[in-house]
Amino acid sequence: MTIPHDYRALDLARRTFLGQGGISVGALALAGLLPGQGQAAPGKPADSLAPRLPHFAPRAKRVIHLFMTGAPSQLDLFDNKPMLTAMEGKPLPPSVIAGQRYAFIRPDAAVLGPRFKFKRHGQSGAEISEVMPHTAAVADELCIIRSMRTEQFNHAPAQLFLQTGFSQPGRPSIGSWAIYGLGSESKNLPAFVVLSTGAGISGGSALWSSGFMPSSFAGTRLRNGADPILHVGNPPGVDATLQRDTIDIAARLNRARQDREHDPEIGARVSAYEMAFRLQTSAPELMDFSQESAATLSLYGADPKTPSFARACLMSRRMLERGVRYVTIYNEGWDAHSDVVGNLKGNCAKTDQACAALIRDLKARGMLEDTLVIWGGEFGRTPMVETNPSLGRSQGRDHHPQAFTIWMAGGGVKPGTTYGSTDDLGFHVAENPVGVHDLQATLLHLLGFDHERLTYHHAGRDFRLTDVHGKVVKGLLA
DSSP states (O other): OOOOOOOOOOOOOOHHHHHTTSSSSSHHHHHHHHHTTOOOSSSSSTTOOOOOOOOOOSSEEEEEEEEETOOOOHHHHHHHHHHHHTTSSSHHHHHHTTTTTOOOSOTTOOBBOSSSSSSEEETTTTEETTTOOHHTGGGGGGGEEEEEESSSSSHHHHHHHHHHSSSTTTTTTTTHHHHHHHSSSSSSSOEEEEEEEESOOOOOOGGGTTSOOGGGGGGGGSSSSSSSSSSSOOOOOOOHHHHHHHHHHHHHHHHHHHHHHOOOHHHHHHHHHHHHHHHHHHHHHTTTTSSSOOHHHHHHHHTTSSOOOOHHHHHHHHHHHHTTEEEEEEOOOOOOOOOOHHHHHHHHHHHHHHHHHHHHHHTTTGGGEEEEEEEEEESSSEEEEEEEEEGTTTEEEEEEOOOOEEEESSSTBOTEEEEEEETTSSSSSSSSSHHHHHHHHHHHHTOOTTTTTTOEEEEEEEEEEETEEEEOOOGBBO
16 A cells, blocks of 8 residues: 655635635634744645555664764764875875865865774774774674765755755755654654754754644654653643643634635644643653663663763653654764864763664664664765864864765664775765765665655645655665
8 A cells, every 4th residue: 555645735715714704713713822833735634643654665664863963073983094194284185175165174274184093893894983982882783884975065054955855944854754654653742853962953943844744744852851841731720621621622713724724734733732732641751761770771871860862862762662753863063173082082972872872772672673773964074174273273174075974773774884985085985975865765765665756745846855866775775
């Protein structure tokens, strides 16, 4: 069975919009409760997130994306280039840097060699930096892609491009595409959840937006503290019965309006109110880490009472167990324009153990086989040093879209694999290039979708995540 993914727009007559002579009470109620929600998208009731069958049998049923925003330095973590050490302090050959442009350095800036030692690990022999010992210990579970490249060299456009397939806001995110196609397995938690463990995300909420799709497909951002949702409790004087009655009245008014206007976005809002009501029970249970063993907490290095990347990883696994389909954790702070050594040491100390723990924990619970885990940033870092006394910068690396590294695990990817390579200077992809749209096509393939057939009709044409680009990278598949 294949579900149709070509919802058609509905034209609303002016007299229907005005409620046959005047704006309805339901319309006024909705306008007051939900200002500025934007244009509704077409199709079936937008609050229908029932599980659906993909185009073909999936290898992955759910995804955790560990997004290292700011862009980690692949040259100091996963892509060892001894040639850079030999050339340190010298400029790259003109034949290499011709036609290149950068955000903060000149293309003829001096070479900066790898700042850490590398070793080979596991039966696969994956070469990983000493600053990531826990990740190195699970090397045989990883599919390391050293030949990623992107079209964007500034943070916000590059983050948007990776998450939405487009460099400007307004398109649905990849998590939205996933739940648009698959629906939700959870009645009490959102299908698509977003966490952040740093300060500031360049691309903003557009990174988990549903774009022109109904808002029911958007990501829900939860806080990484003890209280994931503010004001989840009722105020004094409002008991559960009164709250339930209030929601029911609003739902009846809004459904009456939906019946007249056939606007699925109204259904999305009703569904959102219902989800918020259920979250009052499900959110505290989700955050009850007393159910986790001391061994599990130690594995992640997580303190249940202290917000951290480790705690977010553990909470992600708990969310998947409760039916959440797609989780993205944004870990900000990898933008090493200065002191790349200190940046990587600090960030790896916060994330390395938990990333490896997540792999081990999912595998021990029999979940890794059908859970896809992705790690990486929006682009890479330059082989050349960034030094700018006026900005107080030294021993850093600038943005580098031509080549970077990510890794994937579980969910149908080939474990113990290093795919693709860069040239001896780590500047250009030398073998098996993987573009952002290729990565997106491959992710959708693992979820059971042909990326060319998973479309959404909007503004007179069918859109897809990969636009007119992308191919499934078969060399990554188990």
